[in-house]
Amino acid sequence: MPQYKTVIHWFRRDLRLMDNTALHHAAKEAAQVIPAYVLSDWKSQHGWTGSTRQQFLCGCLDSLSKNLETLSSRLILRCGQADVELERLIHETQAEAVYYNRDYDPYGREMEKKLQEVCNRIGIPCHSYKDRVLHEADEVLTGSGGPYRVYTPYSRNWLGLNKTASLGKLTTLGQAPDPAIKSLPVPTLEHWQLPEATAILPAAGERAARERMKTFIENRTLHAYAQKRNIPAGVTTSRLGQDLRFGLISIRELHERCMAAAALATTPDARTSIETYIKELAWREFYLAILWHYPEVFDEEFAPEFRGMPWPGSDEDFQTWTQGRTGFPIVDAGMRELLATGFVHNRVRMIVSMFLTKDLHCHWRLGESHFMQHLLDGENASNNGGWQWSAGTGADAAPYFRIQNPWTQTKRYDPDGSYIRTWVPELKNVSAERFMDPPKDNRAIAPGYPLPIVDHSTERDRTLAIFAKHRGK
Ligand SMILES: Cc1cc2nc3c(=O)[nH]c(=O)nc-3n(C[C@H](O)[C@H](O)[C@H](O)COP(=O)(O)OP(=O)(O)OC[C@H]3O[C@@H](n4cnc5c(N)ncnc54)[C@H](O)[C@@H]3O)c2cc1C
Incomplete structure (x- = not known):
């Protein structure tokens, strides 16, 4: 018997259905999950992003919306400040809890704090999960319990920690949100009054990202990574940066697949390549940990x-x-x-x-x-x-x-x-x-x-x- 009747899953940088920690917990613990995404409402320009990444985001939301339909569900899109919009949605749906995966930059954290306050005020729980990383900043600390300031000892510690297993495929989110619950259409660049993107972009969405992950591992670019990764001509690296950025693939699954490839690798070069690749994934978490422990790096030099x-x-x-x-x-x-x-x-x-x-x-x-x-x-x-x-x-x-x-x-x-x-x-x-x-x-x-x-x-x-x-x- 599920614990809740209706809950909200707040999508952020986790635009996928496969191995999505918060979404899986929501699906397990509630009879109905309302999948929601809150669009930002800035116009014309933004200090952090331009048409290229927003165009890709539009494609990812379109794909997510279609994938949810295959589970007989429906993505609810709103626009504005996330805490305000989610509070509205909680009331409209009578949700009994909110689920989300944690973000680590200071702005994401600030919004989580506000949402937590909203939930406290209403008197419902707000469940947050580790999903974007294999290890959060506070799991990888020096012997004296402080943060690392350099990568090499950080990565040694990171590599030695046990990794969480992936959760696999989601089969249901329960009943679709009531048709009376309004949603904005999937956005285009016009939503932010941005000019057309001129860059030629890879296909957006979970399916395309999974295909890229598969190709990288199965076509053996991974097996030659250590030898070729510094050569910029051709495709010598995974090209999964945007997929990890938007959470189109899960870091746990990527890591597991790399470990499985390592177990089957028949040459020392291939094994070294896979180890080298996994160390690059640790760089990503090292910088996320730096930002977590030293948010001042946004404004000034770390040194x-x-x-x-x-x-x-x-x-x-x-x-x-x-x-x-x-x-x-x-x-x-x-x-x-x-x-x-x-x-x-x-x-x-x-x-x-x-x-x-x-x-x-x-x-x-x-x-x-x-x-x-x-x-x-x-x-x-x-x-x-x-x-x-x-x-x-x-x-x-x-x-x-x-x-x-x-x-x-x-x-x-x-x-x-x-x-x-x-x-x-x-x-x-x-x-x-x-x-x-x-x-x-x-x-x-x-x-x-x-x-x-x-x-x-x-x-x-x-x-x-x-x-x-x-x-x-
Ligand atoms: C000046 C500068 C700016 C950068 N800006 C970004 C950025 O905005 N976003 C970003 O994801 N990476 C950034 N990187 C790191 C790196 O260049 C990209 O992650 C990588 O080029 C993405 O291509 P790939 O997926 O083919 O990488 P691969 O070589 O296949 O690496 C796999 C994954 O490991 C992670 N990774 C690899 N190298 C690094 C690194 N040095 N630091 C952090 N993570 C790493 C990425 O998630 C990457 O997708 C920057 C590096 C430099 C020098």
């Missing part, structure tokens, strides 16, 4: 010694960087890939972010916010972590004096120039050697392609001087 440092870069150089017109082919390829697809390969994210902060001396926050506007997997914790890492100010940051040289990086990771030629069409007939050094004759390497806007070694010295001076204060 106190670099707070208040000057970033004298110009707006003009920043704009040139965003457009992929710096004259550094690998940087321009990355920035154009971002605009064209909402994705940039991790190695190239490191190159372009270090270039903006260490060659152009622009504040990492400018790059952080440009990425959040355009990345499909744009996620506050990882993005902030990645930017501060590159800027030399973050948790487990690249030390400020270790500055990647974009020319050398090209030689190492795009030796035949195929990544660059894919994204910078004016360079399609230029030989790869010309991408590995600044042009010696000071002439453009192709018609219409700019000369490098800075000299890397001069700017490297300048960065070292700025950091050293600030540290010496």
Whole structure:
């Protein structure tokens, strides 16, 4: 006999039916689950997101809505502040409890607190669950019970912890919400008054994400991950960032599938690859833990010694960087890939972010916010972590004096120039050697392609001087 008659499941970054912890508990403990999603009501622009990610969200909601129909249920879409809208829905449906999966950024946490207050006031329970991660921030602590500040010891601890098993498929949510319960239609970009998305996006929704996960594991990209993951040309990584970001796949299931593949792997290279991949999943949780323990990273440098440092870069150089017109082919390829697809390969994210902060001396926050506007997997914790890492100010940051040289990086990771030629069409007939050094004759390497806007070694010295001076204060 279920404990409740009717409950609400509040969908957030868990837009799936498979192995969704809170939803499974709701389905088990109630005769009827009302699936609800609350759309944000900002208009025209938002500091954290632009058309690309919102377009993908629309597709995910459309798919979720259809998947719920196959369970004879119906997604209830509302718009506004989540606590206010859910309170309304509690009254309309006479729900006896609310279920949700926890979010870890300060804004998500704030909203959870407000919802908890609403439920307390009404006198109904509000059940929250761990779902987005394998281990929450407070499960991975140092011997003295404090948070880790660097990745390597964190990951050692994280890897050794027992992982929760996945919950499998959901079969029913009970009766569909009463037709009298109103829902908004699945949104389009017009809802936020956003312009059409120009990037070519992967298919949205749970089914497409599961297909990507399957392909990654079964086509053996996973088995060659350690050897190939730094090569930006072609598909050498899982490309599951957006699927984890929106909760289209479960982290437990992904981890379990990787472990199953490891058990069947027949070569040491394949086993190493799978271990390497799982360590990347730990990076994601490391940055979520950093944000949980140190929410101030949104506003300032994680490393106190670099707070208040000057970033004298110009707006003009920043704009040139965003457009992929710096004259550094690998940087321009990355920035154009971002605009064209909402994705940039991790190695190239490191190159372009270090270039903006260490060659152009622009504040990492400018790059952080440009990425959040355009990345499909744009996620506050990882993005902030990645930017501060590159800027030399973050948790487990690249030390400020270790500055990647974009020319050398090209030689190492795009030796035949195929990544660059894919994204910078004016360079399609230029030989790869010309991408590995600044042009010696000071002439453009192709018609219409700019000369490098800075000299890397001069700017490297300048960065070292700025950091050293600030540290010496
Ligand atoms: C400047 C900068 C900004 C970044 N911004 C984001 C962001 O907004 N959102 C985001 O998810 N990742 C971000 N990353 C991390 C990483 O680049 C992406 O997770 C990765 O490129 C996504 O592609 P993939 O799924 O093919 O990765 P894979 O290599 O297949 O990795 C699998 C998964 O592990 C996680 N992961 C891998 N590397 C990292 C990492 N360094 N930090 C945190 N998680 C990681 C991601 O969830 C990823 O999907 C950023 C890195 C840098 C250097």
